[in-house]
Amino acid sequence: MSDHTARIDHVVLWVSDPIGSAEFYERILGTQPVRLAEFAAGQVSFPSVRLNEDTIIDLMPQTMAEHMKMLPGADKSAGHPVNHVCVALPADAFDALLARLVEGEVPISEISHDSFGARGPAKRSFYFRDPDGNVFEARHYD
Structure with a gap:
């Protein structure tokens, strides 16, 4: 295929x-x-x-x-600088990532709602940085 x-x-x-x-x-x-x-x-x-x-x-x-x-x-x-890389996840994986970041004391942004992306408005999204300062956005649509 x-x-x-x-x-x-x-x-x-x-x-x-x-x-x-x-x-x-x-x-x-x-x-x-x-x-x-x-x-x-x-x-x-x-x-x-x-x-x-x-x-x-x-x-x-x-x-x-x-x-x-x-x-x-x-x-x-x-x-x-790259502005950010966005990772789209299912809702349960989004929640698990958020929990791991909080547990690991990795600073995160506020949770946004309905931000636009490749599949339209995302239900929730937030940002965090890796150890080198690269910015990631995590989001879910479902």
Whole structure:
């Protein structure tokens, strides 16, 4: 079966400690590490975490910035602000994430209602930061 639906394959975040970031995302967001052991062994240049079957978040060490040669100026993207990455979850996973953040004493924004997104107005949403200051929004539609 071929699915030609456009979707986000991955997002690359600059991080200071890829292993620590992977642990944060696994503990807080419930992601699964990808290539973490290989990164720790020096076999690959960055690890990732799997958000779902279709999407991963690459955790690019800031020290790799000088190796970014795919486009002129790409090496200067380390530390370049991305406004935020939004993760849409089912209501129960949203509540579980919120509880883990509160339990882990990770600061969160107020809960918003009916904010617009890819599927229309979200029932609830909020924002939080990862250890490197990257901003995430969590939301649910159902």
